[in-house]
Amino acid sequence: MKKLLILSGKGGTGKTTLSSSFIRLSQSKAYADCDVDAPNLHLMVDKPSLTKRESFYGLPKAHIDKDMCIDCGLCFENCRFNAIDTAKGYNVDFYSCEGCGVCEYVCPVGAVTMGKAVAGNLLLYRDDKVFSTAKLSMGFGNSGMLVSEVKKQLDEEAVDAEFAIIDGSPGIGCPVIASISGVDMVLVVTEPSLSGISDMTRVIDTANGFMVNCAVCINKYDVNLENTEKIEIICAEKNIPMTGKIPFDAMVVGAVNKGIPITDIACPAGKAIRKVYQTTMKIFKINNQENQNE
Amino acid sequence: MKIAILSGKGGTGKTLVSVNLAAVCDNSTYIDCDVEEPNGHIFFKPVINHESDIKILIPVCDNDKCNGCRKCVDFCNFNALAHIAGKLMVFEDICHSCGGCKLVCPEYAISEKEKTIGKIKIGVSEGTNVISGIMNTGEEAGVPIIDELLTREFNEDDNVFIDCPPGSSCAVMESIKDADYCILVTEPTILGLHDFKMVYELVTIFNKPYGVVLNKCTDEYNPTRQYCVEENINILMEIPYDNELGKLNSNGKVISRENERFKNMFGMLLEIVLQAVRK
Numbered sequence: 001m002k003k004l005l006i007l008s009g010k011g012g013t014g015k016t017t018l019s020s021s022f023i024r025l026s027q028s029k030a031y032a033d034c035d036v037d038a039p040n041l042h043l044m045v046d047k048p049s050l051t052k053r054e055s056f057y058g059l060p061k062a063h064i065d066k067d068m069c070i071d072c073g074l075c076f077e078n079c080r081f082n083a084i085d086t087a088k089g090y091n092v093d094f095y096s097c098e099g100c101g102v103c104e105y106v107c108p109v110g111a112v113t114m115g116k117a118v119a120g121n122l123l124l125y126r127d128d129k130v131f132s133t134a135k136l137s138m139g140f141g142n143s144g145m146l147v148s149e150v151k152k153q154l155d156e157e158a159v160d161a162e163f164a165i166i167d168g169s170p171g172i173g174c175p176v177i178a179s180i181s182g183v184d185m186v187l188v189v190t191e192p193s194l195s196g197i198s199d200m201t202r203v204i205d206t207a208n209g210f211m212v213n214c215a216v217c218i219n220k221y222d223v224n225l226e227n228t229e230k231i232e233i234i235c236a237e238k239n240i241p242m243t244g245k246i247p248f249d250a251m252v253v254g255a256v257n258k259g260i261p262i263t264d265i266a267c268p269a270g271k272a273i274r275k276v277y278q279t280t281m282k283i284f285k286i287n288n289q290e291n292q293n294e
Numbered sequence: 295m296k297i298a299i300l301s302g303k304g305g306t307g308k309t310l311v312s313v314n315l316a317a318v319c320d321n322s323t324y325i326d327c328d329v330e331e332p333n334g335h336i337f338f339k340p341v342i343n344h345e346s347d348i349k350i351l352i353p354v355c356d357n358d359k360c361n362g363c364r365k366c367v368d369f370c371n372f373n374a375l376a377h378i379a380g381k382l383m384v385f386e387d388i389c390h391s392c393g394g395c396k397l398v399c400p401e402y403a404i405s406e407k408e409k410t411i412g413k414i415k416i417g418v419s420e421g422t423n424v425i426s427g428i429m430n431t432g433e434e435a436g437v438p439i440i441d442e443l444l445t446r447e448f449n450e451d452d453n454v455f456i457d458c459p460p461g462s463s464c465a466v467m468e469s470i471k472d473a474d475y476c477i478l479v480t481e482p483t484i485l486g487l488h489d490f491k492m493v494y495e496l497v498t499i500f501n502k503p504y505g506v507v508l509n510k511c512t513d514e515y516n517p518t519r520q521y522c523v524e525e526n527i528n529i530l531m532e533i534p535y536d537n538e539l540g541k542l543n544s545n546g547k548v549i550s551r552e553n554e555r556f557k558n559m560f561g562m563l564l565e566i567v568l569q570a571v572r573k
Contacts, residue, residue: 009331011304011460016485037461038302038489059371080392082441095467099371100392138496141464144434170304170460171330174434177387193544195309195333202331205431224544250512256483257515 001030001155002163002288003183004280007207009199011170013191014219017252017262019167020044021273024261026281028165030158033133034179035169036120036146041133043259048127056134056149058119058142059099062092068111075103075112095139122149130158144174151182163284170199172206180207185284186214187243192227197234204240214240215283217276221245241283244276295571296454298473300496302489304460306481307509307533310543312457313337314550314560315567319453322422325443327469328459329412329427329436336546340417340424347413348427348439350391351406355382359403366395366404387434412439420551440468462492470497475571476504477530482516490518494527505530505570507563530570531563 006019015035023031023045033041062083064075069090076084083096084103092103094117104112119140125131132154134146147169154164166183169175180186186207190200200216207214216235221228228245235242249269255262263270263277299312309326313334316324326334353366353375360382367375367382374389375382386409396404412429427443429436436459448454458469470476476497480490490506497504505528508519512535522529533539539556542549549556 008304010333012306012481013304037463038304038492040303040485040488043484043488078393078397095464098390098392100390100394101369101371102392102394102397105369105394105397136463138462138492138499139464139467141435141437143463171328172431173330173429173436173465176330177432177434191544194336194546195331196544198333198336199331202431209432223540227544253483253512253514256485257517259484 005166005183007168009203020261021263030161030164032154036136041167048125052124054122055118056120060114061117065111074106144178147178192224220248243279246272298456298470300458301479302493312455316455318560326426329429329439338419338424340419342417344416347410349408352409487518508532510535
């Protein structure tokens with residue numbers, strides 16, 4: 001299964017709007033939401049019925065047995081995450097604990113145990129289509145691990161699908177890196193603001209660092225034509241294909257609030273996204289053929 | 295006083311609100327905790343007077359001392375170590391720097407070296423102190439940088455505005471931990487509302503006083519406003535969708551410094567926030 005991942009660096013540039021449109025236009029049989037911190041794709045696509053809901057266990061969390069603790073302070077001294085709270089005896093700050101197990105190891109009286117902790121939910125929607133998604137519990141780390149589970153589930157459930165469309169998360173950290181691993185191409189959707197440009201450059205550098213090809217499209221390009229031109233120049237210099245420009249369109253908010261892909265509505269943004277889709281898929285297919293020939 | 299600005303969803307206007315509040319406030323410091331994609335410095339263009347690298351410790355193995363027992367490999371919960379062909383391999387990018395491998399090694403074969411994961415920059419922009427954290431691309435987690443950003447000492451009179459990363463994960467929690475007040479910025483879409491509910495839950499669990507700024511408001515249906523009204527959530531201000539605002543902001547301008555209208559708007563928001571904090 002070939003995978004197209006949609007990223008942006010900066011949040012709110014239109015990843016989910018674009019992903020939901022691509023899923024509709026391609027009639028894709030497989031799609032996933034890797035933005036496990038703040039998943040939104042489920043609000044915007046046709047969901048097959050929910051067939052599986054599994055607890056996701058992240059790394060364990062330490063717990064100190066008050067009765068056994070001899071107040072030696074070794075856990076506090078050795079914890080690198082400031083997760084031992086000393087306000088009232090020795091306690092583990094649940095959210096700061098990263099589950100390394102050092103406190104358990106150094107405790108001379110065995111007062112520390114490492115317990116399982118549910119760090120989120122992994123969800124599977126399927127009929128003839130497969131939609132893999134997840135939600136990380138509030139305040140948890142381990143998002144990269146959960147992203148990997150979402151992708152593994154997609155691979156296992158959608159074995160026959162030719163290709164998959166994956167909605168990514170903002171930023172460039174662990175969930176993004178876990179999303180990039182194993183995809184065939186990244187489409188970066190950016191906006192013509194200086195923030196958008198800075199974030200786009202950082203996410204392209206990140207993807208290139210993992211040897212994955214990128215393409216770029218610009219959302220709301222007409223809000224600032226000078227910055228749009230800057231983006232086009234940057235992409236030309238980096239030899240990154242541009243797959244289109246989408247105008248600002250007040251209809252988009254209405255479509256989003258109805259939970260339907262913007263391409264379902266006759267409007268300028270929907271029309272432009274159709275073009276972006278066609279150009280992107282052309283490059284996606286050429287890339288894949290080249291990879292196969294190698 | 296420390297005020298954290300968060301949103302759940304990206305692109306709702308966290309940086310817009312935090313930058314402009316800091317700009318209209320006296321004795322203010324702006325801290326950019328979105329270390330993966332820091333943007334505050336684009337607006338403030340501060341004159342930098344201090345810059346330092348943020349380093350974490352990464353294990354190094356002396357393979358002459360290593361007896362191949364694999365205790366470190368078994369101990370590492372992050373799967374950052376592997377013993378292959380008589381040598382210990384360290385996958386630096388996924389190491390959480392807990393120091394466990396060094397502690398468990400019976401041969402004392404493991405020592406640690408510093409690895410730079412990003413930097414912080416401190417500067418001034420027209421009287422506002424600007425502190426930014428910038429994570430290097432390819433790194434997994436910026437929490438150590440956020441820790442460093444927030445450990446600075448402040449006077450009681452200082453007004454600190456913390457621009458948080460999107461989401462509601464560990465990095466966001468780290469950013470709001472010491473905040474006296476939280477401003478939740480949201481937008482009138484069901485996506486904005488969905489993610490707003492997450493950060494709303496977060497500030498409630500942490501027992502932080504909070505208020506909401508509704509950004510990009512139009513005359514159309516506003517699911518987020520409706521939710522706030524129904525749940526009796528304090529709306530601090532509604533910022534209308536505004537072409538001029540969007541244009542100035544997209545060009546990296548601090549809008550309250552460019553235009554009297556926006557200066558008054560954020561001045562008013564600051565007053566409302568300060569009043570809410572004093573309660």
